Amino acid sequence: MSDYINEAVAAMNAKMPSGFDGSAKFDVTGEGSFVLDQDGARVDDSGADVTLSADVDTFRGIIDGDIDPTSAFMSGKLAIDGDMGVAMRLAQALA
Numbered sequence: 601m602s603d604y605i606n607e608a609v610a611a612m613n614a615k616m617p618s619g620f621d622g623s624a625k626f627d628v629t630g631e632g633s634f635v636l637d638q639d640g641a642r643v644d645d646s647g648a649d650v651t652l653s654a655d656v657d658t659f660r661g662i663i664d665g666d667i668d669p670t671s672a673f674m675s676g677k678l679a680i681d682g683d684m685g686v687a688m689r690l691a692q693a694l695a
Contacts, residue, residue, distance in 0.1 A: 602631040604656050605643055609634050611663050612641035616693060622686035623648035629655045636690070650682035650690070662694060669694060 605628060616636065623637035625648035635644040654662075658677045661667030669691040672678035680687050 602628075604628065604660075605632045605634055608659060608663060609641045609643055612636055615663065616641070620690070620693060622650070622683065622689060624686060624690050625651040626659060627651055627653040628659055629653065631656055648682070649686040650680060650684070652687065652690075653679040653681070665694070 608626065608628070612634070620636060620638055623635060625633055625635050625644075625646070627633050632643070633645045634641055635646060635648055637648070652659075654672065654677055658667060658672055662669050662672060662678070667677075669678060669687075673680055
């Protein structure tokens with residue numbers, strides 16, 4: 601597990617409101633994975649409603665609010681596999 605995964609988990613727990621409706625797995629290229637659900641973010645590699653895959657810079661930008669998740673998806677920097685409804689609710693929560 602990388603330092604970035606720990607950093608991302610802490611940032612997501614600070615940023616996200618409690619009770620996120622759904623589960624999302626963040627697959628960070630070359631770093632590892634973490635999951636966000638109604639209990640918060642944690643280091644985990646289990647399945648989820650939706651999996652988002654990108655590199656560290658893209659996820660860092662999304663979490664920091666510097667990159668719009670929809671724009672990242674449309675430009676091919678962010679791959680999404682699974683429930684698009686959950687992905688859209690997540691993007692709104694991160695805005």
